[in-house]
Amino acid sequence: MARFAMVIDTKKCVGCMDCVVACKTENRVPEGFNRDWITTEARGKFPSVQMEIRSERCNHCDNPPCVHCCPTGASHVHTLGGVVLVHHDLCIGCKACLASCPYDARFIHPEGYADKCTFCIHRVEKGMDPACVSVCPTHCMYFGDLEDPHSPVSRLLMARRYHAIAPEAGTDPQIYYLI
Amino acid sequence: MLTEAKMIELTTTRHNELIDPFLQVWGWEIPVYLFLGGLVAGMMIIAGYFFIKGRDEGHQCICYQIPLLGMALLSLGMFALFLDLEHKAYVWRVYTTFEIKSPMSWGSWILLLVYPALLVNFLLHVPAWIGDRLPFLKHGSQKIQSINNIKRHVGKVNLVLGIMLGTYTGILLSALGARPLWNSAILGILFLVSGLSTASALVHMIARERSESEMLARADNLFLTVELFIIALFFIGLLSSTEVQISSAMLLLTGPYAAVFWVFVILMGIVIPLLIQNLSVSHRIQHTAVAPIMVILGGFILRFVLVQAGQYSHYLNAHFIK
Numbered sequence: 001m002a003r004f005a006m007v008i009d010t011k012k013c014v015g016c017m018d019c020v021v022a023c024k025t026e027n028r029v030p031e032g033f034n035r036d037w038i039t040t041e042a043r044g045k046f047p048s049v050q051m052e053i054r055s056e057r058c059n060h061c062d063n064p065p066c067v068h069c070c071p072t073g074a075s076h077v078h079t080l081g082g083v084v085l086v087h088h089d090l091c092i093g094c095k096a097c098l099a100s101c102p103y104d105a106r107f108i109h110p111e112g113y114a115d116k117c118t119f120c121i122h123r124v125e126k127g128m129d130p131a132c133v134s135v136c137p138t139h140c141m142y143f144g145d146l147e148d149p150h151s152p153v154s155r156l157l158m159a160r161r162y163h164a165i166a167p168e169a170g171t172d173p174q175i176y177y178l179i
Numbered sequence: 180m181l182t183e184a185k186m187i188e189l190t191t192t193r194h195n196e197l198i199d200p201f202l203q204v205w206g207w208e209i210p211v212y213l214f215l216g217g218l219v220a221g222m223m224i225i226a227g228y229f230f231i232k233g234r235d236e237g238h239q240c241i242c243y244q245i246p247l248l249g250m251a252l253l254s255l256g257m258f259a260l261f262l263d264l265e266h267k268a269y270v271w272r273v274y275t276t277f278e279i280k281s282p283m284s285w286g287s288w289i290l291l292l293v294y295p296a297l298l299v300n301f302l303l304h305v306p307a308w309i310g311d312r313l314p315f316l317k318h319g320s321q322k323i324q325s326i327n328n329i330k331r332h333v334g335k336v337n338l339v340l341g342i343m344l345g346t347y348t349g350i351l352l353s354a355l356g357a358r359p360l361w362n363s364a365i366l367g368i369l370f371l372v373s374g375l376s377t378a379s380a381l382v383h384m385i386a387r388e389r390s391e392s393e394m395l396a397r398a399d400n401l402f403l404t405v406e407l408f409i410i411a412l413f414f415i416g417l418l419s420s421t422e423v424q425i426s427s428a429m430l431l432l433t434g435p436y437a438a439v440f441w442v443f444v445i446l447m448g449i450v451i452p453l454l455i456q457n458l459s460v461s462h463r464i465q466h467t468a469v470a471p472i473m474v475i476l477g478g479f480i481l482r483f484v485l486v487q488a489g490q491y492s493h494y495l496n497a498h499f500i501k
Contacts, residue, residue: 017192037193045186056193065356071283072272090272093265095197095204096283102357102494104202107195112266166494168421169357 002145003062004081004119005174006133007153007162008055012140015040015053019132019141023057026120026131030110035117036132052179055132055141058105058117059165059173060084066097066106075114081145082174083121088113102169119143146174189495202358202490208263210483213348214377215256217370217478219249220345221378223293223337225395226300230334234391238304241386241395246301248385253293282351289343296336299323303333345371352489360427360485360492363416369409370482376402377478380452380471396460399474403453410445427492436488444484448477 015038023029023036036057043050064084067075074090075097077083086097091113098106098114109115120130124143128134133141144151149158156162157176164173197204222245229235229242264270274291278284302320310317323329349370352361379399386392417428431440452470459466 020192033195034193037191039192040188040190042188042190043186056191068280069283069354071278071281071287072269073276073278074272089269091266092269092272093267094263094283095265096281096351096355098198098204099202099490100355100357104193104195104198104495107198108204108265112269168423169494171356 001147002081003147003174004060004083004124005144005146005153005176006057006119006130007142007144007156007176007178009140009142009156009160009178010052010054011178012138013053013055014138016137018135018137019055022131022135023117026123027118029115033107033109033115035105035115052177054165054177056103056105056165057132057175058084058101058119059103059171059175060117060119062172062174063170065100065102065171069096069100071096078121080121080125081119083119083124084116085118085121086114086116102166102171103173201493205263205486205490207483208259210479210486212256212260212263213351213370213482213486214479215252215259216348217345217374217482218377218381218475219253219256219293219374220341220343220348220371221374221376222249222252222382223297223341223344224375225378225382225398227334227337227339227341230330231338233330235330239387241382241388241391242300243304243306244385245382246297247306250294250297250301253290253297257290282347282354286344286347286351289340289347293340293344296333296340300333300337303330342371345374348374352485355489357494358427358489358492359420359423359494360417360430360489362420362424363413365409365413365416366485369406369413372402372406372409373478373481376406377475380474384468384471392466393460396456396466396470399471400453400456400460403449403456403474407445407449423492423494427488430488430492431484434488435491436484439480440484440488443480444477447473448480449474452477 017038020034020036020038027035029035036055039054039056041052060083062082067077067084071094072090072092074087076085078085093108093112106114106116123130129143133143142152142156144153146154148154156178160178162176162178164176167173193199226242226245229240235242261270273287277288302323305316305320346367349366353364353366355361376399379395379402383392383395383399386395414428417424430436452473455470458464
């Protein structure tokens with residue numbers, strides 16, 4: 001069983017938003033909505049400032065509250081790599097999954113169903129990287145299988161310090177930020 | 180203390196509708212549904228109590244008026260729920276599966292059981308103005324009344340389904356773990372007791388028998404007192420938890436929702452009607468509709484304020500709330 005994850009090197013990310021544009025183009029994300037986005041976190045006051053730039057998206061959690069709360073089974077975990085997906089024709093648009101996500105990673109597509117990052121499963125199934133990873137000009141994003149100890153993501157997490165976002169929410173997020 | 184050294188500034192390029200700057204996925208529809216669902220649950224429990232205790236002598240008993248009113252109010256609530264759905268044409272999908280971890284799935288199936296239960300309760304005594312126009316209901320009524328011990332059975336079913344319906348409306352919110360304000364299973368009990376108090380208030384106003392009406396006012400006083408106690412427990416639970424839960428409790432206690440919460444939910448929805456009803460049950464003042472109406476409005480605003488403040492509560496910007 002694979003466990004897909006994304007590792008993002010915050011020391012290399014410049015916040016250029018290429019990942020955002022690539023996602024919008026690849027997945028035809030409707031105008032006004034984002035499946036991924038850039039967050040800039042600044043701490044302290046000039047001149048003692050620390051800044052972290054992060055490319056954020058659905059964390060494809062190992063304990064996904066959006067899947068547990070879904071009344072129709074539309075939100076589900078894909079058999080490949082634990083990717084969290086939505087069956088559009090099962091979704092009733094009740095918005096429980098939007099409320100259950102600590103990352104606010106979901107939104108309602110103008111056609112009425114809940115929508116979110118898919119880890120570009122249509123590309124991954126063909127052996128390609130997700131669109132955001134493949135276009136990153138600083139090569140700060142890595143995608144792979146954490147079950148495989150030799151994958152780039154596994155080796156990075158073994159070698160470098162990292163953090164996830166709000167792990168205290170208990171969802172076991174699978175996007176890791178190298179620090 | 181938020182000192183300069185600890186200052187954090189978060190900037191995001193995301194601005195999704197209903198999500199940013201803070202979650203606003205549920206407007207008036209969900210609080211209206213939660214309120215009406217709780218109200219009908221309370222009414223079913225009251226009707227169940229009358230049948231089980233055998234206090235339904237004569238057809239004047241309020242337990243014969245509850246089912247029709249209950250069905251009407253519940254349908255109104257479910258219509259509000261339907262209005263809230265974003266993918267309306269697919270609503271039937273909830274009945275093609277049962278998702279054991281999803282309170283919404285539980286609720287959908289509970290609602291499907293509530294209607295036939297209310298219908299059987301209604302058939303125990305079909306009012307003449309309906310029976311004359313729809314004679315098949317009279318025949319159905321006669322058949323049902325011929326069943327042995329039917330009233331007791333109806334009472335038990337009402338009681339069980341009423342408790343399930345009233346509790347689920349609170350569990351529905353508490354299961355959404357990303358909203359710290361809702362992270363308490365006691366919401367299920369709070370909504371159940373609030374449903375009972377609003378139902379007692381409503382049924383008290385429409386009861387024809389004076390003895391029933393007075394009994395319901397007394398019961399309402401008990402429910403309101405218990406409700407105050409449960410609200411206190413709810414806050415004790417949140418305030419003794421982690422930073423996000425403490426911040427979320429502060430939204431209601433001192434933050435942006437405090438005025439509505441203290442004035443309309445606690446003071447006008449519970450404390451003042453409790454005082455008025457205490458005086459009226461001891462015959463020191465006249466029974467009026469003032470206290471019950473305050474209780475009903477308070478119950479409605481409780482759902483509203485909890486749904487809105489809960490959506491505002493958050494794991495990531497907890498330090499912004501204070």
